[in-house]
Amino acid sequence: MSLAWLGVVPFLAYATAFLLLPAANVLIGAFQSNEGGYTLDNVRTLFDEPYRTAFKNSIEVSLVTALLGGIIGLLMAYSAIREGTPRWIRGGLTTFSGVAANFAGIPLAFAFIATFGILGVGTQAMTAVGFNPYDHGFSLFTKTGIEIVYLYFQIPLMILVIAPAIDGLRREWREAASSLGASSWQFWRHIGVPILLPSLLSAMVLLFGNAFAAYATAYGLTSGGVGLVPIQIGFFLSGDVFDNPHLGQALAFGMFVVLGLMMLAYIPLQRISSRWMK
Amino acid sequence: MAVVELKQLHRRFGEVVALAGIDLDIGTGEFVSLLGPSGCGKTTALRLVAGFDRPTSGRVVIDGQDVTDVPPNRRDIGMVFQAYSLFPNMTAVRNVEFGLRVRKQRGADRNRRALELLDLVGLAQAANRYPHQLSGGMQQRVALARALAIEPRLLLLDEPLSALDAKVRVQLREEIRRIQLELGITTIYVTHDQEEALSISDRVAVMSGGQIEQIGPPAEMYGSPATPFVAEFIGTMNRLLATVGDDGSIDYAGLRLRVDAARGLPRGERVLCLVRPETVEVVRANGLVAEGAMAGEVLSNTFLGSTSRLRVASESGERSITADISTAQGVDLVVGTKVVASFPPDSPRLLSLADEPMFPVPDPDSR
Numbered sequence: 001m002s003l004a005w006l007g008v009v010p011f012l013a014y015a016t017a018f019l020l021l022p023a024a025n026v027l028i029g030a031f032q033s034n035e036g037g038y039t040l041d042n043v044r045t046l047f048d049e050p051y052r053t054a055f056k057n058s059i060e061v062s063l064v065t066a067l068l069g070g071i072i073g074l075l076m077a078y079s080a081i082r083e084g085t086p087r088w089i090r091g092g093l094t095t096f097s098g099v100a101a102n103f104a105g106i107p108l109a110f111a112f113i114a115t116f117g118i119l120g121v122g123t124q125a126m127t128a129v130g131f132n133p134y135d136h137g138f139s140l141f142t143k144t145g146i147e148i149v150y151l152y153f154q155i156p157l158m159i160l161v162i163a164p165a166i167d168g169l170r171r172e173w174r175e176a177a178s179s180l181g182a183s184s185w186q187f188w189r190h191i192g193v194p195i196l197l198p199s200l201l202s203a204m205v206l207l208f209g210n211a212f213a214a215y216a217t218a219y220g221l222t223s224g225g226v227g228l229v230p231i232q233i234g235f236f237l238s239g240d241v242f243d244n245p246h247l248g249q250a251l252a253f254g255m256f257v258v259l260g261l262m263m264l265a266y267i268p269l270q271r272i273s274s275r276w277m278k
Numbered sequence: 279m280a281v282v283e284l285k286q287l288h289r290r291f292g293e294v295v296a297l298a299g300i301d302l303d304i305g306t307g308e309f310v311s312l313l314g315p316s317g318c319g320k321t322t323a324l325r326l327v328a329g330f331d332r333p334t335s336g337r338v339v340i341d342g343q344d345v346t347d348v349p350p351n352r353r354d355i356g357m358v359f360q361a362y363s364l365f366p367n368m369t370a371v372r373n374v375e376f377g378l379r380v381r382k383q384r385g386a387d388r389n390r391r392a393l394e395l396l397d398l399v400g401l402a403q404a405a406n407r408y409p410h411q412l413s414g415g416m417q418q419r420v421a422l423a424r425a426l427a428i429e430p431r432l433l434l435l436d437e438p439l440s441a442l443d444a445k446v447r448v449q450l451r452e453e454i455r456r457i458q459l460e461l462g463i464t465t466i467y468v469t470h471d472q473e474e475a476l477s478i479s480d481r482v483a484v485m486s487g488g489q490i491e492q493i494g495p496p497a498e499m500y501g502s503p504a505t506p507f508v509a510e511f512i513g514t515m516n517r518l519l520a521t522v523g524d525d526g527s528i529d530y531a532g533l534r535l536r537v538d539a540a541r542g543l544p545r546g547e548r549v550l551c552l553v554r555p556e557t558v559e560v561v562r563a564n565g566l567v568a569e570g571a572m573a574g575e576v577l578s579n580t581f582l583g584s585t586s587r588l589r590v591a592s593e594s595g596e597r598s599i600t601a602d603i604s605t606a607q608g609v610d611l612v613v614g615t616k617v618v619a620s621f622p623p624d625s626p627r628l629l630s631l632a633d634e635p636m637f638p639v640p641d642p643d644s645r
Contacts, residue, residue: 172363175330176421178350179357180377180428190376194367276367276408 023256029249042250054227055254057143058212061228065150066207070200072151073158074166080159081166094163097156104153109220112149116140141222149217154207161206165199198274205266209259229255281306282327282432282464287336289322289488296322298488299336307462309455310493311475314485314511320468323485324434327466329353340432356425357434361441363421364409370396370420371405377428388427395423398457415446422454426461433458433465439474451478472512476500484508506629509552514587516558516599518551519631526623527570531596536570536623548631557625558601560588563616571620572597576611586611590619 033039045051079085080093103111115122116133117140126133139145169192177187193200215230224231229251236248282304289297297319304310312320325331327338329350337346345353356377364373371392378388396402399419409417418438425433435454439447455478458465469475475482476496483493484507492504503509509517518535520528526541527534528551537551560576567573574597577589586608591598599619603611611617 170362172359173365175328175350176357176359176363176424177365177376177380178330179328179353179355179434180380180424181351181354182376182380183351186380190379191365191367195365276410 026249026252026256029246030253032246032249034244034246042244042246043253045247046250046254050227051229051232051251051254054229054232054251055258057227058229058255059258061143061147061150061218062208062211064147065154065211066204068147069151069154069158069207070204073155073203074162074196074200076155077159077163078166081163083171093159097159100156101153101160104214105216106220108149108152109217112140112145112152112221116148141225143226146218146221146226146228149221150211150214153217154211157210158203158207161203162196162199165196165203169195198270201266201270205262208262212255212259281341282466283337283339284323284327285337285339287323287326287338288334289319289326289331290334295488297326297333297336300488300490302483302490302493304464304466307464309458309465309467309478309480311467311469311479311482312485313469313472313475313482315470318485319488320470320485321436322488324436324466324468327432328355328357328434353432354428354430355432355434356428356430358418358421358425358436358438360437361414361418364412364417364424366409369406369408370401370412373409373420374424374427376424381428391427392423395427396420398426399423399453413446414442415450418442418450419453422457426457426463431464433463435465435467437469438467440469440471447474454478476512482512484511486511502627503552503629506550506631509550509627509629514555514600514602516551516553516555518553518599518626520549520551522547522549522628528628531592533572533592533597534570535572537626537628538624539626539628543628543630550629550631552627552629553599553621553625555587555600555602556585558599558603558619558621560590560601560603560607560611560617560619562611563618567618568620570623571618572599573616573618574598576613576615576617579608579611579613581605581608588617590617 030042031038031040033041046055076093080090112120114120117123118134120140123133140148173191173195174187177191182190213230215228215234218226218228219231219234224235233248233251233255236245236251282302284300284302287297287300288295300319300323302310302323312323314320322331326333329345329348333346337344339345340353340355364370365376368376371389374392374395375388378391383391393402393405396405399422401416401419401423404412404416404420409420412420421438438454439450442450451474454467467475467479476499479496481493482496482499484491484499486507492499492508494502499508499512503512503515506517509515518528518530520530520535522540522543522545523529523534524545526536526538528537528540528549529535530551535551540549543549563573572590572592574590574592577591577598578587579589580587582602582605584605585602586605588601588603588608588611589598590601601619
């Protein structure tokens, strides 16, 4: 009998220790009271303020940045990869994306505050030409501000994830469609987008999860002023609020549920969009 | 069906000259193949006709209309690519329907037309299969049906059989020709396979270095190559570097050979004597070597089915010749057998090398 399977043992041990066991702990803890008994109170509390708003904000920020990041990233990746674009542009964009997709947390928050904060360099420059965005209702320290900052890593992540799929679009498909009389729009509508759709959906789910779980960037930017689920969990971890760790676990359980629902919605969509791949 | 005219087509890619001035007229319903090695410019020429690329200079005229600046989706040209051009997200019938769909034809009409064409290419039973469920040959049949569905005025085929195995290739090329004749559609076919080009074309254009070296019917291209390159490229050919001797003879490495085509040529002129292997006779040596025959021994004997290909070389190795003989005769002529090779004086063709310095031929008088 082959012993090749032994190669995955370290991974399984790792996943068990740092994913399965904590997840099981969260799942059980979410339904426990401080006294040790089982209860639904923690989960019920998620529907009360401020947690309900935190979930609403987190879902909204994740959806907006996944959709915008997905679309902008797709267009940028396509522009860089399409025929006729100089090779160095693709190389440069990919390298930048590799860095930017991992540039998050406090440094990213600081970079944006230093640039587009009330006294940021960019804000001052705009003020100098007569347009201070803060006088027109803009603030970096709001949900919209968080979304803008998140796009900084969401777009590059999308570029990295979708580039191989765009590479897979064969020139012959475009040319065949063209010789058959199709316009560029008709090519994208009937061929390009349907072929990319499975990859697009996968990438957007990834972007959603990426934004949904992000903590340090939002916290660094707003110091917790905008309620997001990870920030609420952070409060429990640091003991800032009521001494009820099980509520923190219930919040984490709520995150599992939201991500699980996303996956549930994604699976049939992916199946429909990729039925030609089976 | 269309009349196609390519007028002084040039295409440069930076410093590289892909097409160096192509002139070509194709008649209505004609099947013309562009034949040549990789990089000769044949695919570039086809892409210019299709509209996927723009010429550096020159014009493409179809049915009297200059289409050089017309985008490909308005040229009304069907095209079959090398491979993998079917839309993977559509079944075979949806692929065939696609051109009619973008032309806003009614669903029922286009479906009926698509099924008719799938039937024409023998794939009616595979209408609802996706490309990945079809073999390479089936995919190319669907691609052909798809290109024909829009009733194009011109059909372009860019090495459509190159990714298929030998048996399917032969079968499909005959089918392409049958359908082309049935529909009478003007067709340009690009290939590097000379057998393919010769077997299905009305005319073959051999290309090299971005130019057409020679164009003509297959028999003419095979029997009367106009340049050393064409002679080399079309069929197997013995190329004997020689000089013209006296009275209808040539000197090939010290051996005097009778060649009718040498009559009237100036003595001492350098020539390339082209001899088809099937015209060469090889017999077992019996001690006598007639004038104009070459004594030697069999270097190799390759079984090709009904014929065998023999390579015969003189003892010194200075002279050699390839002969295609019947396998029945070839059985006895194993490697090492002493033989005599000859060919009828009226069979070779001579090409003057007076202007071809790259073919150094020894001076017969210096021997």
